[in-house]
Amino acid sequence: MSDCPVYLEETQESMTARGRLSLVEAYIQGKICLTHRFKHILSKCLLCGACSDACVAGVSVHEIIQWARTEITRKQKIRPLKQLLLQKFLEQDTFISQLLRQGLRINRQLHHLSKMPCPPKTTFMDNTSSFIPESQGGLRVGYFVGCIANHFFPHIGQATIHILKDGGCTIYVPRGQGCCGLPFFNAGDLGKACSLAMRNMDAMLKQDVDYVIVSCAACSSYLKDYKKLFGSDPKAQAFSSKVRDISEFLANELSYARRLKDKPFPAEAQTLRVTYHDPCHLKKRQKIFEEPRNLIQAIQGIDFVEMNAPDRCCGHGGSFHLEHYKLSLGILKHKMDDIKETGAQVVVTGCMGCLLQLKEGVNSEGLNTKVLHIAQLIDQYKGEPS
Amino acid sequence: MEINKKSIKKLSSIVGKNFVKVDLEDRICYSYDATNLSYLPDAVVFPRTTQEIAEIIKLANKEKFYVIPRGAGTGMSGGSLPVKGGIVLAMSRFNRILKIDTENLIAVVEPGVVTGVFQKEVERLGLFYPPDPASLNFCTLGGNLAECAGGARAVKYGVTKDYVLGLEAVLGTGDILHTGVETMKGVVGYDLTKLLVGSEGTLGIITKITLRLLPLPEAKQTLLAIFDKLEDATHTVTNIIRSKIIPTTLEYMDKTAVFCVENYLNIGLPTDAEALLLIEVDGEKESVQTKGEKIRIMCLETGARDVEIAKNVEESERLWQARRSVSPAAFKLKPHKVSEDIVVPRTKLPQMIDKIKEIGERYGLTVLTFGHAGDGNIHVNFMIDQQNKDEVSRTHRAVEDLFRATLDLGGTLSGEHGIGITKAPYLSMEIGPIGIDIMKRIKQVFDPNNILNPGKIFVE
Known part of the structure; x- marks a missing residue:
């Protein structure tokens, strides 16, 4: 209860794990139906998993909420407009997606979306070939870009490629990949989630890669869950076992921290105070929290400081941010206070949703703090290829 | 005494429309507490x-509806259940710490503050x-x-009432009462503070x-003692108390509890043991080590098979995790639990434990x-299936025997859960x-x- 970021803002039992589970139970028992209120309560969950993490009885609360949402989508014939637009936007390579993208560029006043970064003219995929030339080495990796890096932050995609190259990998950026499907899964649209997953698996497995590298924590956690989505399907099992989050891959498979330690800190550079925000999808879902810290601390000249409650959700929660904008900002406020308290010049994270959210926080509070993806930080300090 | 539409309107005008909920979904969320019983409020x-x-x-007096105050709904005796309907007064918005006075060592808080956060x-x-x-991570100070909640540290530090100096409260008439002091001492008139607590x-x-x-103790040490004989464990407890070392906590788990927790967490607890004692001492660094060592020796002398000392915070956390998981783990045995929190004088603990065993068997x-x-505060849990009517009736009789014993x-029916509805009879x-x-x-x-x-405390 006191772990739920939404409850801490709303302070009502219906916003706690126990309240939501009671309602799902009441629904199964036929005591309540799919009322507007019930749907509203279920939609006000970040699926951050803080409650599941805290539960001594080991109840996977977020998976139960997920199930209930699937139930709603299954029973409801008409899709809310927001969900429909989101779907269209995330389906890359379609005419409507392009249209929406350009619309987002032109109409900066549009709703609160105006606070989001302006997407550049061309996407990451537009500018990157399916095989990175001159990349060579033992490990064959496929880079899974993800929607936000593709549309909003192509430079993060580039940074990831630079590091993988430096780490001696043969890099593919397979065509045919697209949205990981998590927004649809979270919204309860299993059909769409499965078809997207299928497309991504086909694209990646075609290249016969050793690892699928993902630079967004939400995507990496979800790609690892494909095996759950398809039950015991061997293809999904094989695919999911290849998936690595970028910080996990760098720290474990490439032992990149050692490499970073050997890089001299540029003489002209000043010591940088850095703090790290744990994405829910990295720490709570994948138990990855030491790896990014080890990498950051391995960089010479970085003064690493922990913020208070680094694993507290930033409040983005994917489409939660669009659906419950005010609430999302209320949750963000605590995160911003914790960041400010550290006095850090740079806040690093590993999830594109968190990145968008933290950037919005920094902008709206007019702070000088830089928000960087861990790949960007490492790329800046890794020095020239050796 | 069902609440009428007019009253709902008036309530909305008092607190604002957003803060009055009448939807079934919201009422369901305020129908239960940790007893797993459920009554819908209006x-x-x-x-x-x-x-x-x-x-x-005042409105409730005029329109005749019941008012049931509620903190976080973690009570174990049904204290916050709206057994006769009426409105649940959810105190969650009273969540500010108003003052922490480091000079006078007092704090002023609102009742909705979560205990662990405070x-x-x-x-x-x-x-x-x-x-x-x-439940300190969820429950509220109010x-x-x-x-009058207690906890594991009560053996050394007492319970909630030992820390309350003064209160502001709204009485059943709507009058606002101020009780107590903001000073360390105070005997002016009847002690209404203590009367309201509990x-x-x-x-x-x-x-x-x-x-x-x-002041926060400088250091602490956690020990886990494993016993092959139940009576050795209970005698160790009385020995420790008799030797005039008061540990911060002195927790006990019986064989069934150990078995449940180990099955549940797989953290390497000895499932062949008859009982475990989880002991913590606190104070200044040196004194903590001396006390810890004394207790370790005492445990071994009275028959402990092994005594493990936590080397760091993580290890101590692991030991505590075992203790905290007993309640949820117990449900793996049977779907329901009738849980009592009797207290006996500490020297009578071995006798009480024997009695409990006997009642269970009977x-x-x-x-x-x-x-x-x-x-001396033992949580006795009868694990049952409420569908089984015979088992339920046997449990009623067992509880009565337990209380009689x-x-x-020379004990008391409830140490820290209160009477509520479950113990009212x-x-x-x-x-x-x-x-x-x-x-x-x-x-x-x-x-x-x-x-x-x-409907609380007294049978009506």
């Missing part, structure tokens, strides 16, 4: 100020609020006061609390005991007719129209 109201509560209570705040300042009910929301609604704080029930052995040994076993009569007359003075939390 509405849920979220006040923000003392004045609002006073107006609500503890972290004062600990940041080198101060200490000891009461630590197992609820702790209403039930009154289970039947006398008034607590709206502001002044608490006493202690009625053919699975009993799981654990709890605060150091202060407890009182015979047994109240007269411990409190004589004069005592009950006085209590009922006090209730009359505070709440003449019986608006506040009806």
